[in-house]
Amino acid sequence: MSAKAYLEANKDRFLNELLDLLRIPSVSARSEHKADMLACAEAVKARLLEAGADTVTIYPTDGHPIVYGEKISDPTKPTVLVYGHYDVQPADPLELWHSGPFEPVIKDGKIFARGACDDKGQFYMHVKALECMRTEGEVPTNIKFLIEGEEEVGSPNLATFVKANKDLLKCDVILISDTAMISLDTPSIDVGVRGLTYVEVEVTGPNRDLHSGVYGGAVANPATMLCQMIANLHDENNHITIPGFYDDVLVATDAERAKMAEAPFDEAEFKADLGVAEVWGEKGYSTNERTGIRPTLEVNGIWGGYTGEGSKTVLPSKAFAKISCRLVPNQSSHKIEAMLMEHLQKIAPAGVQVVVRPHHGGEPYVTPIDSIPYQAAAAAIRDSFGKDPIPVRGGGSIPICALFEQELGVKIVFMGFGLDSDNLHSPNEKFNIENYYKGIETIPYFHKHFAEMMK
Amino acid sequence: MSAKAYLEANKDRFLNELLDLLRIPSVSARSEHKADMLACAEAVKARLLEAGADTVTIYPTDGHPIVYGEKISDPTKPTVLVYGHYDVQPADPLELWHSGPFEPVIKDGKIFARGACDDKGQFYMHVKALECMRTEGEVPTNIKFLIEGEEEVGSPNLATFVKANKDLLKCDVILISDTAMISLDTPSIDVGVRGLTYVEVEVTGPNRDLHSGVYGGAVANPATMLCQMIANLHDENNHITIPGFYDDVLVATDAERAKMAEAPFDEAEFKADLGVAEVWGEKGYSTNERTGIRPTLEVNGIWGGYTGEGSKTVLPSKAFAKISCRLVPNQSSHKIEAMLMEHLQKIAPAGVQVVVRPHHGGEPYVTPIDSIPYQAAAAAIRDSFGKDPIPVRGGGSIPICALFEQELGVKIVFMGFGLDSDNLHSPNEKFNIENYYKGIETIPYFHKHFAEMMK
Numbered sequence: 001m002s003a004k005a006y007l008e009a010n011k012d013r014f015l016n017e018l019l020d021l022l023r024i025p026s027v028s029a030r031s032e033h034k035a036d037m038l039a040c041a042e043a044v045k046a047r048l049l050e051a052g053a054d055t056v057t058i059y060p061t062d063g064h065p066i067v068y069g070e071k072i073s074d075p076t077k078p079t080v081l082v083y084g085h086y087d088v089q090p091a092d093p094l095e096l097w098h099s100g101p102f103e104p105v106i107k108d109g110k111i112f113a114r115g116a117c118d119d120k121g122q123f124y125m126h127v128k129a130l131e132c133m134r135t136e137g138e139v140p141t142n143i144k145f146l147i148e149g150e151e152e153v154g155s156p157n158l159a160t161f162v163k164a165n166k167d168l169l170k171c172d173v174i175l176i177s178d179t180a181m182i183s184l185d186t187p188s189i190d191v192g193v194r195g196l197t198y199v200e201v202e203v204t205g206p207n208r209d210l211h212s213g214v215y216g217g218a219v220a221n222p223a224t225m226l227c228q229m230i231a232n233l234h235d236e237n238n239h240i241t242i243p244g245f246y247d248d249v250l251v252a253t254d255a256e257r258a259k260m261a262e263a264p265f266d267e268a269e270f271k272a273d274l275g276v277a278e279v280w281g282e283k284g285y286s287t288n289e290r291t292g293i294r295p296t297l298e299v300n301g302i303w304g305g306y307t308g309e310g311s312k313t314v315l316p317s318k319a320f321a322k323i324s325c326r327l328v329p330n331q332s333s334h335k336i337e338a339m340l341m342e343h344l345q346k347i348a349p350a351g352v353q354v355v356v357r358p359h360h361g362g363e364p365y366v367t368p369i370d371s372i373p374y375q376a377a378a379a380a381i382r383d384s385f386g387k388d389p390i391p392v393r394g395g396g397s398i399p400i401c402a403l404f405e406q407e408l409g410v411k412i413v414f415m416g417f418g419l420d421s422d423n424l425h426s427p428n429e430k431f432n433i434e435n436y437y438k439g440i441e442t443i444p445y446f447h448k449h450f451a452e453m454m455k
Numbered sequence: 456m457s458a459k460a461y462l463e464a465n466k467d468r469f470l471n472e473l474l475d476l477l478r479i480p481s482v483s484a485r486s487e488h489k490a491d492m493l494a495c496a497e498a499v500k501a502r503l504l505e506a507g508a509d510t511v512t513i514y515p516t517d518g519h520p521i522v523y524g525e526k527i528s529d530p531t532k533p534t535v536l537v538y539g540h541y542d543v544q545p546a547d548p549l550e551l552w553h554s555g556p557f558e559p560v561i562k563d564g565k566i567f568a569r570g571a572c573d574d575k576g577q578f579y580m581h582v583k584a585l586e587c588m589r590t591e592g593e594v595p596t597n598i599k600f601l602i603e604g605e606e607e608v609g610s611p612n613l614a615t616f617v618k619a620n621k622d623l624l625k626c627d628v629i630l631i632s633d634t635a636m637i638s639l640d641t642p643s644i645d646v647g648v649r650g651l652t653y654v655e656v657e658v659t660g661p662n663r664d665l666h667s668g669v670y671g672g673a674v675a676n677p678a679t680m681l682c683q684m685i686a687n688l689h690d691e692n693n694h695i696t697i698p699g700f701y702d703d704v705l706v707a708t709d710a711e712r713a714k715m716a717e718a719p720f721d722e723a724e725f726k727a728d729l730g731v732a733e734v735w736g737e738k739g740y741s742t743n744e745r746t747g748i749r750p751t752l753e754v755n756g757i758w759g760g761y762t763g764e765g766s767k768t769v770l771p772s773k774a775f776a777k778i779s780c781r782l783v784p785n786q787s788s789h790k791i792e793a794m795l796m797e798h799l800q801k802i803a804p805a806g807v808q809v810v811v812r813p814h815h816g817g818e819p820y821v822t823p824i825d826s827i828p829y830q831a832a833a834a835a836i837r838d839s840f841g842k843d844p845i846p847v848r849g850g851g852s853i854p855i856c857a858l859f860e861q862e863l864g865v866k867i868v869f870m871g872f873g874l875d876s877d878n879l880h881s882p883n884e885k886f887n888i889e890n891y892y893k894g895i896e897t898i899p900y901f902h903k904h905f906a907e908m909m910k
Contacts, residue, residue: 213851217751296672
């Protein structure tokens with residue numbers, strides 16, 4: 001039976017298995033979910049074995065465990081390492097979900113659940129693809145699965161694992177489904193991901209909350225000072241003002257920008273989808289360029305003072321913000337982190353103290369489109385979609401990519417089947433069922449083409 | 456027995472009664488404390504009757520009840536209306552309290568509890584002063600007590616009550632202990648309170664939380680936009696930038712400012728107490744002027760996006776702030792509220808929507824120092840402290856003052872016995888026991904001098 005026919009015959013079961021996986025609240029950022037993380041790792045192991053992996057091992061780390069499995073059919077064949085993650089982002093704000101984040105529901109052909117697309121739905125396509133390929137006879141490649149549990153917190157323990165297990169992870173390409181395509185009608189392949197720097201800022205004014213009448217106007221208010229600092233991070237053209245921030249950015253050529261501009265983009269539809277009257281961003285760049293080839297700085301959270309019901313006339317002692325930057329090729333996460341931390345100290349107004357704490361970061365990454373991995377992925381897309389994919393730069397980050405290339409000496413290819421509108425990291429995350437099935441259909445073509453091209 | 460001797464003989468009981476009152480969590484801003492508010496009103500009524508009031512009535516309102524009691528000894532005597540409030544500010548952030556906000560503890564001669572000074576400790580001095588005066592024989596004035604339960608939420612129902620009960624509340628002066636003095640060594644009387652305008656700002660960007668990688672840099676971030684708006688509310692000299700904001704401010708004369716400058720102020724001590732390296736405020740004014748004669752604008756709270764443990768790469772849909780202004784004589788709370796609301800809309804960046812909701816406000820108030828009420832209060836201070844009080848402008852607000860004068864046609868005198876360092880509205884609110892007793896000692900002198908001066 002062909003892999004595609006087997007998929008057709010097993011669609012309902014493939015869907016139900018994913019729903020079961022989505023019911024496990026594997027939130028890596030929250031310590032109260034430690035047991036859920038273990039349960040999820042065990043479930044991934046069981047599913048991999050059922051799908052036909054020869055061996056699967058759960059490796060403990062200083063944080064959440066790594067699941068590693070493999071199906072080695074012939075040492076002379078090329079080896080594909082599939083990387084994915086079973087952990088998910090926190091689900092809050094819970095009140096904005098239309099259904100429970102860990103009680104998946106299907107509506108209008110979409111699976112709604114935290115992790116539906118990022119990344120349970122996407123890595124699980126590879127597990128099911130293995131099962132489908134086995135019905136065709138011998139799998140054309142050796143396949144290794146590296147499914148970690150800390151991607152959403154910056155993969156703090158994966159680097160150690162990769163460095164210590166280079167032989168185990170030896171491969172010819174790394175295949176990742178943790179990104180999006182433009183649409184099923186306009187398939188695309190991300191040729192890059194942005195890097196990330198993430199810090200938390202604590203601004204302290206007076207040593208205690210004060211009465212805003214008795215002290216207001218005479219003591220620096222840390223909330224106001226934090227706002228002034230954040231306001232200062234962009235200039236009137238929405239350029240980031242941190243000295244040296246853009247120094248290492250590889251400037252795209254006019255030819256590259258012209259090619260990028262070919263990707264379909266409907267600004268009216270973009271604005272309508274988000275409910276905004278205007279787009280926003282760095283002057284001189286299009287929306288796709290702003291999220292693709294330009295670094296950015298966003299406030300991910302801010303808080304301080306009285307935030308409850310009604311009014312409280314307090315001049316707060318402290319105010320906080322979480323701030324992150326997305327980085328583009330040739331920028332260094334560590335360098336930008338140091339720059340950002342130093343700059344926040346430098347612009348701190350007199351009368352307040354500023355402490356900046358780094359969270360996780362990650363380096364940007366780009367896949368050359370003339371490489372065999374990209375060409376194999378493009379051929380696979382042609383087989384299942386009947387048209388060439390458009391190469392695009394993704395805006396998100398997969399922190400471990402640069403390390404993979406450095407330690408394992410191979411290229412990474414991103415075959416993402418999600419959509420930008422899938423509400424990743426947001427309430428009502430979803431994954432279109434059709435995209436899920438299309439991924440399972442396409443992946444076997446990749447293995448076939450990659451094996452042929454590597455001959 | 457003299458009132459002072461009676462106080463000496465009953466100090467411990469007077470203290471314990473206050474502690475009992477402080478154990479009732481009468482937080483007017485939180486609907487879950489509705490029953491506590493009623494219990495507190497009942498306790499106030501019981502204590503007033505024990506202290507010698509002829510009648511005490513609890514008047515229901517659309518919000519929390521008003522307690523009214525009176526001791527009328529002779530209709531030909533002048534009448535003093537004592538105003539105070541039994542409600543308190545919310546206690547959070549709870550984690551910063553060294554002991555439970557509603558489990559009063561005594562340490563180093565200070566009572567630590569929410570409401571210890573603001574205003575349970577201070578209005579209760581008047582209840583105990585009545586009890587003391589009765590031991591001397593006939594009380595020199597008629598005394599009316601108006602103790603409300605909504606001062607901390609802007610007295611939304613008191614105006615209606617006052618307007619409907621002008622005969623009941625008829626008096627010759629209103630006496631309020633809800634302010635501070637410089638110190639027991641340097642007694643002072645507040646000759647004014649600032650007005651208040653308080654609004655809540657809601658900034659909406661995209662219609663849902665977004666992935667900051669996929670959309671970051673291309674959509675206006677409401678947290679960043681709110682920061683820009685707040686940063687724009689002060690200029691580089693810390694003047695408030697709202698057009699027309701200062702138009703109605705009565706500018707203090709050089710002579711007035713020179714007199715104010717006589718109040719002792721130790722900047723080094725001020726900074727050390729608050730743990731700040733620098734004072735802050737409007738250029739061209741001293742710290743005392745900034746909190747006394749100048750209007751101010753403070754951020755009382757700010758929130759938006761992810762504020763939990765760890766990191767979440769979200770571009771939030773919404774960000775909020777609570778912002779309030781303190782106003783000085785001749786400024787109108789309603790006029791400033793309209794100005795502030797309009798200005799926030801005007802400076803809202805493209806790409807976000809701004810909604811501004813008003814909370815309670817209040818008008819500024821000043822007591823002339825050549826009035827009989829002020830002179831009687833000054834004479835009372837001289838009797839108990841052995842020195843003249845310094846007239847100062849308080850920074851806080853008592854929203855109902857302007858209405859009292861308008862409806863009842865009498866002056867208000869502020870005899871406050873708290874200290875600026877009492878942590879009003881903050882964790883670890885306190886009231887020095889010595890100040891409590893000194894208040895109970897001083898109040899009978901006020902009634903005596905006021906009765907004599909009114910002859």
